[in-house]
Amino acid sequence: MKGLIQRVNRASVKVDGEVVGSINRGILLLLGVERDDDEARADKLLHKVANYRIFPDQEGRMNCSLSDIGGELLIVSQFTLVADTRKGMRPGFSKGATPELGEALYNDFVSKADAKLGKVSTGRFGADMKVSLENDGPVTFMIET
Template sequence: MKGLIQRVNHACVRVDGEAVGSIQRGVLLLLGIEKEDDQAKADKLLHKTLNYRIFPDEQGRMNLSLKDTGYELLIVSQFTLVADTRKGMRPGFSKGAHPEVGEKLYDYFVERACSDAPGLIQTGQFGADMQIALENNGPVTFMLES
């Protein structure tokens, strides 16, 4: 399981021109689910996402997490994160989870996130063609893997 996290001032995801998820200051998480992923890997990545210290403390050091700050989290599924790009000029998607399996694990991840950080979670729409607008703060972007 891979998660690309970006520290944002705000972010919004739209489907068919309509906003389905929007946050102010916090983290945009682009979530890629692979064939071998399971609930244990989802739990590990969620813990890391909520506790990864990417926000500045009083001294300006990246020392605070989403949990520490109470900022928001926007979770968006993105199967292209798990693409194999090592060879050729076209990505391969054989490592990605089957859509039905991926959706179940995505739903599990979102459910756990809502439980761990109530009121702070927004989402995209699994499998939809989504447009994301964001203002990256920093810029600060990290790839997390479980």
């Protein structure tokens, strides 16, 4: 499972011109599910997203996590994140989960994130989405489990 996290001042996602999810200060998570992923990997990724220290403390050092600051989380499914780009000029998606597995793990991740953090918004799985954000820093990390 792969998660691209971005520290944001605000972020939103639209489907068909309608805002379906938005947050203020927190993390925008682009979530990619691979064919070998399972609930254990999803749980590990959620733990890292909630506790990864990417927010500044009083001295400006990255010592605080999303949980520490009570920040918000916007989760957007992104199957292109799991693409193999090592060869050629076209991405390969053989490592990607089936749509059924991807959606099941995505929904499980969202449910657990909401229970753990309480301030969770989402995009719409499988939809053509338009994501807007103000990256703070910019601060962006790839997390893999």
